[in-house]
Amino acid sequence: MDWPRAKTYLIVAFLLLNLFLAQPAWVGGVDDLLPLRALRTPSEARVKERLNDGGIVLLGRIPNDQVREMPMLAVGFAEPKAEALAEAFFGRAGASLETPEGSRAAVYRSVYGEILTVMPQGIVIYRRNLQAIRQARPLDPDQASREAEAFLARLGGALPAKVEFDVTMPVSADPPIYQVLYVQKHDGRRVFAGYVGVEVASGGVRSVKVLALEPLPQKSAARPVRLKTAEEALLALRKELINRRRLLPDQKLLVDRIDLGYYSRPVEWASQWEIPPVWRILTKDGQVYYVNVFTEELEGLQEESPPPT
Amino acid sequence: MARRAVLEQVKSVLLVVLVCASLVLSAREPMGVAVSKAHREMPYVIEGNQRAAGLSQLLLPRRLVLHREGRHALLADPDSAGFRSLWGEMQRAALAARGTGQVEPVKSSEIAALRRSRTGVEAILPAELPLDAWFAVWSGRGAPAGDGGRPEGLDRLALFVGGDGNLDIYLGNTRGWGRLRAPGGTTLAAALQAAAGEAAPARELTGGWLRVHPEGVYVPSFEVSMGRLVADPEPAVDKDRLRDAFFPDSTAVRRIQSQDGATVATDGRDGLIVYPDGAVAFNRPSPRNRDRDGGKWAALKQAAEFVGGHGGWPAGARLLTAMAVRAGAGPGDAPDGSKSQSLLGYRFAFVPGYRGYPIVGGLEGMRVPSAATGVPAPLEVFTAPSGEVQGFSRTVSRPRVEQAPQRLIYPQDALSAIDGWVGSKVAVRDLFPAYLSRRSASGARVMQPVWVAELADGALLAVDGATDSATPRVYATGETAGRPGG
Numbered sequence: 001m002d003w004p005r006a007k008t009y010l011i012v013a014f015l016l017l018n019l020f021l022a023q024p025a026w027v028g029g030v031d032d033l034l035p036l037r038a039l040r041t042p043s044e045a046r047v048k049e050r051l052n053d054g055g056i057v058l059l060g061r062i063p064n065d066q067v068r069e070m071p072m073l074a075v076g077f078a079e080p081k082a083e084a085l086a087e088a089f090f091g092r093a094g095a096s097l098e099t100p101e102g103s104r105a106a107v108y109r110s111v112y113g114e115i116l117t118v119m120p121q122g123i124v125i126y127r128r129n130l131q132a133i134r135q136a137r138p139l140d141p142d143q144a145s146r147e148a149e150a151f152l153a154r155l156g157g158a159l160p161a162k163v164e165f166d167v168t169m170p171v172s173a174d175p176p177i178y179q180v181l182y183v184q185k186h187d188g189r190r191v192f193a194g195y196v197g198v199e200v201a202s203g204g205v206r207s208v209k210v211l212a213l214e215p216l217p218q219k220s221a222a223r224p225v226r227l228k229t230a231e232e233a234l235l236a237l238r239k240e241l242i243n244r245r246r247l248l249p250d251q252k253l254l255v256d257r258i259d260l261g262y263y264s265r266p267v268e269w270a271s272q273w274e275i276p277p278v279w280r281i282l283t284k285d286g287q288v289y290y291v292n293v294f295t296e297e298l299e300g301l302q303e304e305s306p307p308p309t
Numbered sequence: 310m311a312r313r314a315v316l317e318q319v320k321s322v323l324l325v326v327l328v329c330a331s332l333v334l335s336a337r338e339p340m341g342v343a344v345s346k347a348h349r350e351m352p353y354v355i356e357g358n359q360r361a362a363g364l365s366q367l368l369l370p371r372r373l374v375l376h377r378e379g380r381h382a383l384l385a386d387p388d389s390a391g392f393r394s395l396w397g398e399m400q401r402a403a404l405a406a407r408g409t410g411q412v413e414p415v416k417s418s419e420i421a422a423l424r425r426s427r428t429g430v431e432a433i434l435p436a437e438l439p440l441d442a443w444f445a446v447w448s449g450r451g452a453p454a455g456d457g458g459r460p461e462g463l464d465r466l467a468l469f470v471g472g473d474g475n476l477d478i479y480l481g482n483t484r485g486w487g488r489l490r491a492p493g494g495t496t497l498a499a500a501l502q503a504a505a506g507e508a509a510p511a512r513e514l515t516g517g518w519l520r521v522h523p524e525g526v527y528v529p530s531f532e533v534s535m536g537r538l539v540a541d542p543e544p545a546v547d548k549d550r551l552r553d554a555f556f557p558d559s560t561a562v563r564r565i566q567s568q569d570g571a572t573v574a575t576d577g578r579d580g581l582i583v584y585p586d587g588a589v590a591f592n593r594p595s596p597r598n599r600d601r602d603g604g605k606w607a608a609l610k611q612a613a614e615f616v617g618g619h620g621g622w623p624a625g626a627r628l629l630t631a632m633a634v635r636a637g638a639g640p641g642d643a644p645d646g647s648k649s650q651s652l653l654g655y656r657f658a659f660v661p662g663y664r665g666y667p668i669v670g671g672l673e674g675m676r677v678p679s680a681a682t683g684v685p686a687p688l689e690v691f692t693a694p695s696g697e698v699q700g701f702s703r704t705v706s707r708p709r710v711e712q713a714p715q716r717l718i719y720p721q722d723a724l725s726a727i728d729g730w731v732g733s734k735v736a737v738r739d740l741f742p743a744y745l746s747r748r749s750a751s752g753a754r755v756m757q758p759v760w761v762a763e764l765a766d767g768a769l770l771a772v773d774g775a776t777d778s779a780t781p782r783v784y785a786t787g788e789t790a791g792r793p794g795g
Contacts, residue, residue, distance in 0.1 A: 003317075004317055004320070008320065010324055014324065014328060017331050018327060018331050021334035022334055072562075267565050269569075270566055270568065271567065271568045273564065273565035273566065273573075274563035274564050275563065276561065276563055292561065294561035295577055297577045297578075
């Protein structure tokens with residue numbers, strides 16, 4: 001066999017094949033050469049510079065999420081166990097049970113005036129008598145986080161969902177009150193829609209709100225799609241805030257951090273539903289926004305975001 | 310020799326690089342952006358339905374009224390061979406007269422006199438559409454582009470045989486009549502005679518204290534007997550395929566399973582609900598296409614195409630009403646034809662039939678903006694002015710068992726029953742026997758005989774036709790039971 005000649009023919013053939021395969025990239029632009037733009041990792045400084053030009057100051061870091069695909073996440077409400085929760089919050093025989101007529105909620109009251117409400121839609125709300133936490137002392141975010149952590153540790157595994165620490169946000173400066181937020185995780189991704197929010201004041205934990213979701217098996221495989229990058233999400237949010245007259249066109253949007261996860265409002269009448277991947281954006285003024293990674297649309301206004309009060 | 314060996318080594322390395330590059334580029338295609346751009350139309354037709362319904366079938370007249378030189382009028386049964394033959398003859402005559410001369414204006418009183426004194430036939434069309442659109446439908450040459458050319462609307466067509474054996478063709482709409490002349494009186498007379506053998510006596514309704522359509526509302530003058538029907542839902546609907554028909558790019562579509570069994574799909578802008586019995590409701594709050602008004606005819610064509618690809622057409626479906634919806638008004642066209650109020654879009658109601666009677670009734674959730682209350686149709690479409698579909702509901706079921714026929718109340722009694730629902734300013738545009746499809750108290754779907762009154766503002770009121778009570782029940786809304794969230 002004439003190997004040198006065969007190699008020459010093969011080189012020509014593969015050259016032509018590669019030209020054919022690469023042709024869409026010439027038409028669609030260099031971006032399309034990569035499977036997903038989220039795979040690009042331009043330098044953080046360059047991205048922040050571009051954001052700054054677009055009227056956004058990002059104080060935190062750009063996530064280095066190399067996301068190929070994120071399907072919708074199917075969830076249902078996790079069923080809280082009311083009795084076990086009451087025992088975890090108040091100890092044995094530490095609370096009386098009241099069930100309002102016509103309601104499916106169980107309401108427990110402790111002798112100290114604490115109230116625990118357990119609802120079938122994965123919702124648990126604990127409130128502590130404000131009189132018991134009158135004693136004021138200085139409080140900073142780290143202290144608030146530690147107090148929340150210790151409070152949840154005492155509950156053991158009674159909460160209907162496993163959560164991980166996410167962020168501590170100020171609720172009020174005077175008196176100092178912080179919201180310590182824990183979120184559920186699924187396949188390593190944060191599920192912002194399922195959370196435990198612990199509100200800590202200078203006298204201690206004053207409320208806990210839980211929305212527990214149960215991730216369900218995925219029915220269909222994820223379709224590959226170009227996800228919106230963090231940069232695109234931030235620019236889309238700024239545009240939307242200007243459209244809604246929440247930001248002046250010449251005003252900078254100050255952003256504390258941006259994270260990838262799942263979020264949608266709970267659907268009370270549903271037995272199960274799908275929640276989309278989102279970029280969650282925390283702004284300097286304490287607002288929370290969720291930008292859909294497929295459509296760039298806001299998944300609810302900041303008033304609908306999880307922080308409970 | 311050494312140079313040749315080096316060259317061969319370079320070629321080998323180059324070949325390996327090219328092979329690797331081709332593997333990378335090949336792997337990119339199935340998982341790359343090209344896939345996400347594939348937003349293909351994926352029409353879905355439910356078993357037993359049809360993808361396309363011919364416009365000539367959808368736009369059949371509601372009824373043909375046979376006028377017979379002073380004798381009482383007759384109503385041709387829409388399911389009869391005589392109806393089809395006579396309607397075919399009318400279309401041929403109208404087409405032959407097209408372009409033969411100017412349309413002369415004619416007074417309504419002249420038409421009223423002709424009805425009493427001449428032999429002829431009058432077609433009551435389902436909606437006012439441009440004249441050229443009707444001609445295109447009747448000629449079977451496809452529809453004209455845009456809004457059908459000449460703007461003159463047509464919702465009644467009357468043919469009278471003249472003394473010279475020729476035909477006088479009268480084109481009517483809410484604003485008056487025009488006349489054309491054509492040969493062909495002999496063939497029409499023959500078709501009339503054939504249809505009359507199968508037709509039933511009719512009379513012109515007088516409203517008494519209620520106003521009725523000035524061109525006459527014709528109802529059967531004999532006792533109408535209809536049996537209550539028990540109906541089945543459509544065969545199992547493939548919810549995934551149906552959803553894909555509404556959302557060609559399903560990537561961003563989320564599904565919600567409600568506790569009552571309904572499935573909701575939304576991409577954050579459009580919403581689709583599929584109920585356990587196969588009923589469907591689709592809503593697009595904001596149109597994507599904000600182009601200028603394309604006209605009712607263009608919107609009707611888009612609506613018909615949409616219905617065919619999103620569940621399909623049940624057998625024998627027809628257009629019942631087509632209305633322009635204006636801001637701050639009911640869905641009806643302004644009586645004087647003015648367009649002073651801004652146009653929100655067009656609403657089309659399509660109905661399947663059973664033994665020649667239309668079946669009305671449907672979901673309440675899909676009402677169009679500013680629409681008057683009333684009974685919805687099993688297939689309702691609301692389009693933006695551009696023709697883009699913004700709302701769609703489908704509640705189709707199949708009659709299974711017919712119970713023993715009962716005599717319907719007299720039409721005059723049906724009019725009396727709706728007296729309290731109709732203000733003195735709103736005229737009754739039409740009154741006809743029909744079936745009202747609804748869920749009974751036991752949850753089973755039934756189709757009960759009713760009289761349906763169509764008001765000038767587009768609302769449909771259904772009067773329980775099989776009761777002799779002094780105050781028969783009036784239905785003025787659609788179904789709401791079982792809707793998620795509400």
